[in-house]
Amino acid sequence: MTADRENLPGETAGRARQLLVELCALSSPTGDANGVRAMAGRLAEELGRRGLACETELERGADGALYPVLLTRGPAADGRCLLLVGHMDTVLPASPPRLDGDRLIATGALDMKGGLAMLLGALDLMAARGQALPAGFTLLAVPDEEASGVISERVVRRWSERARAVLVLEPGEARGDAETLVAGRRGLTEWQLQVTGRASHSGLAYWEGRSAVAAAADWCLRAQRLSVPGSGRTVNVGRLVAGTADFVDRLAENHDLLGTSRQRNVIADRAVADGEVRYLAGSEGTAVIAELSALARQVAAEHEVEATLTAEASVPPVDPHGPGEALVRRAVELAAARGFRLEVETDRGGISFPNYLADTTKVAVVDGLGPVGSGMHTRDEWLDLRSLDRRIVLLADLLATL
Numbered sequence: 001m002t003a004d005r006e007n008l009p010g011e012t013a014g015r016a017r018q019l020l021v022e023l024c025a026l027s028s029p030t031g032d033a034n035g036v037r038a039m040a041g042r043l044a045e046e047l048g049r050r051g052l053a054c055e056t057e058l059e060r061g062a063d064g065a066l067y068p069v070l071l072t073r074g075p076a077a078d079g080r081c082l083l084l085v086g087h088m089d090t091v092l093p094a095s096p097p098r099l100d101g102d103r104l105i106a107t108g109a110l111d112m113k114g115g116l117a118m119l120l121g122a123l124d125l126m127a128a129r130g131q132a133l134p135a136g137f138t139l140l141a142v143p144d145e146e147a148s149g150v151i152s153e154r155v156v157r158r159w160s161e162r163a164r165a166v167l168v169l170e171p172g173e174a175r176g177d178a179e180t181l182v183a184g185r186r187g188l189t190e191w192q193l194q195v196t197g198r199a200s201h202s203g204l205a206y207w208e209g210r211s212a213v214a215a216a217a218d219w220c221l222r223a224q225r226l227s228v229p230g231s232g233r234t235v236n237v238g239r240l241v242a243g244t245a246d247f248v249d250r251l252a253e254n255h256d257l258l259g260t261s262r263q264r265n266v267i268a269d270r271a272v273a274d275g276e277v278r279y280l281a282g283s284e285g286t287a288v289i290a291e292l293s294a295l296a297r298q299v300a301a302e303h304e305v306e307a308t309l310t311a312e313a314s315v316p317p318v319d320p321h322g323p324g325e326a327l328v329r330r331a332v333e334l335a336a337a338r339g340f341r342l343e344v345e346t347d348r349g350g351i352s353f354p355n356y357l358a359d360t361t362k363v364a365v366v367d368g369l370g371p372v373g374s375g376m377h378t379r380d381e382w383l384d385l386r387s388l389d390r391r392i393v394l395l396a397d398l399l400a401t402l
Ligand SMILES: [Zn+2]
Pocket: 087, 111, 112, 145, 170
């Protein structure tokens, strides 16, 4: 990869690195309201120096406490906003940052104070070039992405309703001599299978019983086999509880049956399985739930039991070939023009910011804009400072086109 210093003034790069060290030294683990508030304050100060006024709204988190959500808006726009999203919390409390060559070893350096420092660097670079911020520029920095994410989800959903595009400042990944951007994220649908068979004595009336255990196990095996390797859908059975109705329906009271001889002589009549399916296109989610329901009917007929599948909570996917595709392509081209090779992740696991958009089929989103490193969520977390330089240039270039 080419010398990034050709594209980025040394002074801007140095300032961003210094800021990143400061942000990492500031401890802001999720749930530490004071720490996260200090982060919001420090960010607001830096954004203020760059001519951006901030508002801090207090939102109630999963634990009932109030946490800050930082909001900055650039030049007003008549149309929809350009939403940039990041989080201020980290998994671990901070330990002192350390520099090792081009690596900054620090808590949250990668996930994702690096992305916040990148943004501040990009603002400096645009100012140095005399470029204006895009119309409707809006930064949303949330306090709880690393834990429950209830605030993150709520505010990202709310703001994305007014967005024309969403840029997520979470880190990309290093891939040999290239780095990645994230275009696709799987969605998920949770489901529950309920099976009722017929209880009977396994010694006296074995053939009269209809085993819910056997039917549910059969269903689970066949359900998991509907998974398709690569970018296809996956079916996961997270839990299967089966036994007599007495045992399954009052598990809390009767769990101590496990490992004893009691009720082993019963053809068991009750089973409940909980799980989820994950998929990249919304239509795939609907299709796989329909297949699982059909499988429940088939297994019910074969085992002579009752079996019903219920689809439960759902999180929409971000289709890598959806509305964000053109924006991702533009970022890849802008990087290439600077001698920086970006690859596209079409299938990143885990639920994150892009899944929280009000309508993932309508708003363009590009994720993984932040600098790369390794060791996320560990004491060995580090950030590649050359990647920080490259990504500052990329973000400034991208913002200049929006
Ligand atoms: Zn993160």
